[in-house]
Every structure is written in C-alpha cells, then in structure tokens.
Amino acid sequence: MPGNKAIAYREPGVVEVVDIDYPTFELRDGPGVNPANVGRKVPHGVILKTVATNICGSDQHMVRGRTTAPPGLILGHEITGEVVEKGSDVEFLDVGDIVSVPFNIACGRCRNCKERRTGICLNVNPERPGSAYGYVDMGGWVGGQAEYVLVPYADFNALRFPDRDQALEKIMDLTMLSDIFPTGFHGCVSAGVEVGSTVYVAGAGPVGLAAAASAHLLGAAVVIVGDLNPDRLAQARSFGCETVDVSAGPVGDQIAQILGEPEVDCSVDAVGFEARGHGADASTEQPAAVLNSLMEVTHAGGSLGIPGLYVTGDPGAATEAGKVGSLSLRLGLGWAKSHTFTTGQCPVMKYHRGLMKAILHDKVEIAKAVNAQAIPLEEAPTGYQAFDEGAAKKFVLNPNGYIRTS
Template sequence: MAGNRVVVYQGPGEVSVESIDYPKLELPDDVVTGTGVKRSAPHGVILKVVSTNICGSDQHMVRGRTTAPVGQTLGHEITGEVIEMGDDVLFLNQGDIVSVPFNIACGRCEKCDERQTGVCLNVNPARPGAAYGYVDMGGWIGGQADYVFVPFADFNCLRFPDRDQALEKIKDLTMLSDILPTGYHGAYTAGVTTGSTVYVAGAGPVGLAAATSAQLLGASVVIVGDMIEERLAQARSFGCETINLAEPGELNEKIADILGEPEVDAAVDAVGFEAVGSGPDAGEQPAAVLNDIMNAAKVGAGLGIPGLYVTGDPGGVDEEAQIGSLRVRLGLGWAKSHRFQTGQCPVKRYNRGLMKAILADRVPIARNVNAQVISLDDAPEGYQQFDRGAAKKFVIDPHGMLKA
C-alpha cells in the first residue's frame, strides 16, 4: 500500500509535512457521527494529487486567526488523477484528470439542486457547507497531500476532456478548484459587464483572479488596490490600473485621478477579515475594506465579497471582531441601494465554463497570478513567503508531474 503525506498546521506561523494513512473510500468521523449516514463511500474516488495550491484562506489558519486546532490538515485546492473508484462511480475512469471544487457537496440536497454547492446540507453536521482541510468544515482530510479521497465523485469532479491537453495547461487549470471561480464569482455577483468600471480591493491571488474575471466579463477599466507594490506590479502586468493604499490620500480621490470620477460601477472585496486601513500608518481594521468598497461604488452598484469573514478569530483586534461582529457602515450601503453578495463561491456554478475558456486560451490565469511550482516538501517555505506578501500563487507538485 502506498504511503501518504499531507501538510499539517502545527501552531501559529508553522506547518510541516507529515505522514498519514493512505485514504480509504470512507466518510470522515464527523460526518458519520453527525448525520448517521453510512461510513462506506462507494460513490467516492481516490486521487493521486497532480497539483494543489496554497490559498489565502489556508494562511488565515496558519497565522492563528481561526479556531483551527494543532494537527489540522490543510489544502482545499485540488487537481488529481483518478487511481481508485468506488462501485457506484459511473462516469469517471482510472487515469482521468479532474478538478475538484473546494466545496464538498452531495449533489442530492435542496441546496445542491439550487446550485448552491457552497452550502450543501449533508456534508458537515456543524453548519451548511464543507471543504477539504479546513477548520469547522466537516473533518475532511486536506488535499495538500500525495493522495486524497473525494466523495460523491460523479458530482464533484470536473473531468478534463483530454488528458494531454490538461497536463499542458495544468498551471491554469489548477486554479479552477478555487481562486478563479471565486474571483469570477466576486466580479459576476458585483454585476460586472460590458464597459463596467471596477474596483478590486486586494492584489493577492483571489484579487488578481477577480481582476482577470472582470476583464473576461468585459470591464472597460479594472482598478486594483493593495498596500504591497510587488503585488500591484503583478496587477499592472496584465492591464489593470492600480492604487497603492499605503500612500496618503482618499480612495475616492485616487479613483477620480484614474477615471475622472470618484466612483466605480462595481466593487469586489478580495481581502476579508484581516483587512487594514489605508495610509502609511494603517493598522488592522476588519471592516475597512467593506466600508471602502461602499464608498467607492456608485449608487445602485453591486458589491461582490469573496474575501473570507469568520465567526471565530482569536487574534481579532477586539472582542467584537473575535466573533465576526464588525463596524460596517450598513447605513451607507442602504442609502446607496447597494447589492451585497457574500459567502463561499459555489464553484460548480462556474468551473465548467471557465475550463472551456482556459482551454480556448481566453484566460491566462497562471500568468496573471504568477503561479510558481514547488514540491510538497517546500510547502512550509511557500507558506512563509506567501505570509510575507510574495506576489506569487504557490502550486504544490507532489509527484513531479508538472515539472515533467
């Protein structure tokens, strides 16, 4: 039997690569105990992980900014090769290369029927919605590993139509598991369309994916704001305008310098709860970005909020922030008739169409987010670089398939 290794959270600022059991076609204890469903999962597959990425959501846990326990396995951005299947898997074959949405979904509940796979009702007894390798998300083993179990595989796995073509474009296709659909969800739910002017807060990988998506949706101008110049340079590399929020000045004035008017048609929060204020002496202000995008967006605009907000943050700046209660200027959003869209991106709503766009050379997402391939053993260093603000998207290659 093959061994297995996985990236594990060891406490604030520290991860390691640990040996664990090879996966079985079985549901995790939390799901079995909480729902009473059968442990055996003939509907699942075992994947040999082809690529798995480090996400900003992982980084929140590793910084100690969630209630993740020591020993939490990590990794929810998974692309893999099917190497073992249960008897109830009908439409996949061994050797298929598939993208796995970070949302785990049963495909059978009311929410899955409504294509709201981010809040599936049957895969996490604690709350609607589940994910691989994430705190409070059902106890599913993480995918920053050699091998991983995927349940309800016919529903959850997006099969790439041509194996050789998929491996040629794997650095782009690996982004389908999370950040590209998540960025697209942010832009789409903000109402970006032909000719829109767009402000994206945050030039991390999700922010850059949102900016890429806004361009794909037909935006005329995409402005990206961040406090790290290296990340802003990455946004400029594919045609975005940028605002350095570490410099003095009001956001609306800086938008006016670019557009000739102080507000945009649509805005996206790709930062989340570890937000900071603007200016050279800015400190952490969890609601800063939410308030910024309301200020920046026109009356009647949409606000897409793919940035993560949590109900438990031990490192929050005050008692309210520690339970996810933030000082959001809701009255401003109400007065401006804004539309808000929050929550996990339902990846399956978008991933097939985005796959087609990648295969047709319409979305150079790996270039735009500056994908850098590393080994599984180099994952701890990748986390450290990402935490320091590196303008890169780290793609883990456990078996050397990307390098080949």
C-alpha cells in the same frame, strides 16, 4: 499500498510535512473531523493521486492562528488529481481520468445543490451548511495538500478534463479552477461586472488578481486594483490593470485620478477579515476597512461582490467583537446608496466548466495573471512563509511530479 505525505497545521506560523494514512472509502477520525462524520461510508467517492494542490490565502488565515483550527489539521482545498481508485457507486469517472475538484464539497442531492448553491450543501457538514477539504469547521474532510486524497460524491463534484495530454500541458492554469479563478469570477459576477464596466478590486493577492483577470474576461472597460504591497500591485499592472496604493490616501481620490470621478460601477472585496486601514491607518488591522471603502467608492445602485473570507471565530482579533466576527460596518451608507451585497463561498460548479473552456481555448492565462509557481510538496513550509511575507506569487504544490518545472 503507497504511503501518503501531507501538509499539517501545527501551531500559529508552523506547518510541516507529515506521514498520514492512505485514503479509504470511509471518513476516519482525526484532527478537525466532526464526530458525526466519523465512520461515514463513501462508496460514491474516488481516490486521487494529486496532480496539483495550491496554497490559498484561506489556508493562511488558519496558519496565522486566526481561526479555531486544531493542531494536526491536514490542509488544502485546491485540488487537481488523477483517479486511481473509484468507489462502487461511481458510474461516470474512470481510473486515469484527470479532474478538477471544487473546494466546496457538495452532495448533489439536497435542495441547495439542486439549486446550484453548492457552497452551502446541507448534507456534508453536520455542523452547518457548506463544507470544504482541509478547513476548520467544515466537517473534517481530509485536506488535499497531500500525495493522495479522497473526494466524495465524485460523479457530481469532479470536473473531468476532456483530454489528458492537453490538461497536463495547461495544468498550471487548470489548477486554478478548484478555487481562486471561480471565486474571483464569482466576485465579479455578483458585483455586476459587464461589458464597459469600471471595476475596483480590493486586494492584489491571488483571489484579487483572479478577480481582476475575470473582470477583463467579462468585458470591463477599466479594472483598478488596490493593495498595500508594491510587488502585488506591479503584478496587477502586468496584465493591464490600473492600481491604487491604499496607504497613499483615500481610495476615491485615487480612483478619480484614473477615471475622472471618485466612483466605480462595481467593486469586489478580495481581502476579507484581516483587512488593514487605509491612508494613515494602513499599519493597523481594521477588519471592516475594505467593506466601508467599497461602499464609499461604489456608485449608488451598484453591487459589492464579497468573496473575501469573513469568519465567525477569530481568536487573534484585536477586539472582543472581532473575535466573533462582528464588524463596525457603515451599513447606513450602503443602505442610503441602495447597494447590493453578495457574500459567502463561491459555488464553484456554477462556473468551472465554462472557465475550463476559456482556459483550454486560450481566452485567459490565469496562471500568468496570478504569477503561479510550482514547488515540491516538501517545500510547502517555505511557500507558506513566503506567501505570508507578501510574495506576489501563487504557490502550486507538485506532490507527485506531474508538473514539469524545467
């Protein structure tokens, strides 16, 4: 039986490469595993040899110590892999298939799954609706920043790529299907982006850049991306976005310089709860700043897509209210402008097959948009540090050498 190296969270600011058990078709006890899930049999699962697994901004929240993640938690919810073993109940996948795995873990049987709301499956997390690999309070399913990983309910969850050689050729794009591409796309769809829309995306990290690329794919006339980081803003401009530096003054004033008016049709929050203030307040953390600014710059009757992460427990928050996820929202403004808000995990399976086709038929270059860079698993700690320092890159881990880097 092969070994299994993985990336574990140790303490705020520290991740390390560790040796863990090779997966079996049973969920074992370990850091973050819900006690009610220990011993859960998974005959409906597959074991994947990881082809690509990505560092995500949501992982970074945990690594910064901004959640209640326990030491030793194996990280990673963005998984693409090759089936090397299958459980006795798996019918439609075969050893050798290469698949994309949605970060949402979904049973396919509950009411929400049958209604395509796979981000809030009722059966995989005993604590609350919704689950994910390698994430705090999400049931304890072992993360995929590893050489091998178990995927439950595999016939339902896994998206098989139709051609192995084509998949490996486009793997740097296809690896984005597990999370950030559908998440950014969902932010745009829920914001109402359509042909001719003017769109403001707050945040030029990987999800924000994926949202901007999605807005182009959906036919937006103008896509404006806001951030504090000049390198990330330059990355947004590299594929046709306009940009605003939120530290330079009111977002609406800068949008007016681009559009001739201070409002957009649609807006997307790709920042989440670690938001900073705008203008003179850009150096301070203000978790409601992005949402309040989006209400200001979105036209009356418009919608806000909110794929940015907000949490119920933030031990690093500056206020007691922030520690339980309470924000000082200008809800009266949103009410007065009849805004619609869409929050929560992206239901990846609602979008990933169509986005796969867009990649395979050269309609989008998502890896180029987010500036993806492959690194060995052993360099994950360096990747986390660079990402935390604001690198304008999406780091893709290459645990088993499938990705050609030369």
